[in-house]
Amino acid sequence: MCKTTEWIQGLFSHRNPRHHIMTFSAILSISYTPQSSIFCTQKSNPLSLKTLLFPPQVGKKLVHQPLRYKGFSPKGDVGKIKASIKWEKGYKKVEISSKEHLAVSLAYDVAQLSNKFTRERGAFTVVLSGGSLIKYLRKLLEPPYIDSIEWSKWHVFWVDERVVPKDNLDSNYKLAYDGFLSKVTIPPVNVYAIDDALAADGAADVYETTLKRLVKSNVIDTSTRGFPKFDLMLLGMGPDGHVASLFPGHPLLKEDKKWVTFIRDSPKPPPERITFTIPVINSSSNIAMVVTGEGKANAVNSALEDHEKTDKLPVELVSPEGEWKWYLDVGAASKLFKE
Numbered sequence: 001m002c003k004t005t006e007w008i009q010g011l012f013s014h015r016n017p018r019h020h021i022m023t024f025s026a027i028l029s030i031s032y033t034p035q036s037s038i039f040c041t042q043k044s045n046p047l048s049l050k051t052l053l054f055p056p057q058v059g060k061k062l063v064h065q066p067l068r069y070k071g072f073s074p075k076g077d078v079g080k081i082k083a084s085i086k087w088e089k090g091y092k093k094v095e096i097s098s099k100e101h102l103a104v105s106l107a108y109d110v111a112q113l114s115n116k117f118t119r120e121r122g123a124f125t126v127v128l129s130g131g132s133l134i135k136y137l138r139k140l141l142e143p144p145y146i147d148s149i150e151w152s153k154w155h156v157f158w159v160d161e162r163v164v165p166k167d168n169l170d171s172n173y174k175l176a177y178d179g180f181l182s183k184v185t186i187p188p189v190n191v192y193a194i195d196d197a198l199a200a201d202g203a204a205d206v207y208e209t210t211l212k213r214l215v216k217s218n219v220i221d222t223s224t225r226g227f228p229k230f231d232l233m234l235l236g237m238g239p240d241g242h243v244a245s246l247f248p249g250h251p252l253l254k255e256d257k258k259w260v261t262f263i264r265d266s267p268k269p270p271p272e273r274i275t276f277t278i279p280v281i282n283s284s285s286n287i288a289m290v291v292t293g294e295g296k297a298n299a300v301n302s303a304l305e306d307h308e309k310t311d312k313l314p315v316e317l318v319s320p321e322g323e324w325k326w327y328l329d330v331g332a333a334s335k336l337f338k339e
């Protein structure tokens with residue numbers, strides 16, 4: 001159930017001088033209640049609200065003002081602002097909030113999805129990233145979630161992993177284990193770490209074989225194109241727009257057959273990694289993009305604007321079959337909604 005204290009909805013068109021017409025539907029809310037869900041459909045009366053809040057003469061400028069206009073302060077925890085940005089497959093949902101509120105909202109959404117998939121499929125397949133993502137899962141370790149989530153139904157994977165021993169400080173498995181997995185009751189057999197005894201190519205092959213087995217036994221769903229369809233993929237993004245271990249300009253971005261591949265020249269250390277490919281990422285039922293920090297503002301802006309480009313950032317190749325929601329802090333969102 002979506003509980004929202006105040007809704008402002010405006011529908012508008014914006015002509016991007018560099019490209020062509022983009023249509024945004026911006027939905028702004030102020031709320032202190034963690035009410036959002038990737039599936040949460042907000043009920044409002046756009047016509048009357050539009051008439052009330054955006055008089056007919058409203059143009060581009062006013063439409064871009066609400067972030068400042070509503071007294072949105074980068075320092076104050078004023079609640080969150082949402083925007084739903086239209087794109088060819090529906091809406092990219094965007095939430096902008098403080099880092100603390102981001103963690104609250106993310107936990108709420110993950111718990112909703114866990115309930116849904118556990119009920120519908122008897123399993124919940126979750127893909128983790130490395131980096132700061134793990135710390136944003138921290139609210140799941142607190143009541144009410146820690147006691148109410150059916151952890152035994154979770155199956156945990158990594159969208160990418162560094163090819164290092166599991167007890168190495170660089171290991172994404174170690175990061176997730178120390179910060180999250182060791183504190184919940186997911187059966188160890190449902191946690192799919194890489195085989196750290198193998199080199200990158202072997203580890204990628206073995207990981208793909210594991211995925212194939214789990215697709216066959218219906219633990220992992222399948223997309224119409226025959227790729228594994230994970231229930232929820234939790235992605236981070238680098239300042240250069242990389243996702244998983246798919247980096248700008250790298251040939252791996254074009255991989256369209258393999259499910260899992262490897263890289264030996266990652267520009268972000270350590271150099272050897274395995275990674276899911278773009279078609280696997282795009283087959284997801286839900287993608288949650290968790291992006292914080294001003295250093296990522298340009299890449300965020302690029303990814304959320306809908307104009308045509310030839311040289312796309314990795315994040316701009318993400319185009320999930322299912323739902324797509326962005327969780328941004330004020331820094332990462334600082335270049336959005338600007339003239």
Ligand SMILES: O=C(O)[C@H](O)[C@@H](O)[C@H](O)[C@H](O)COP(=O)(O)O
Nearest residue numbers: 129130131132236237238243244
């Ligand atoms: O193994 C990795 O390096 C990560 O999986 C990587 O893709 C990460 O998710 C992004 O770089 C964002 O990391 P931050 O959130 O820490 O910036």
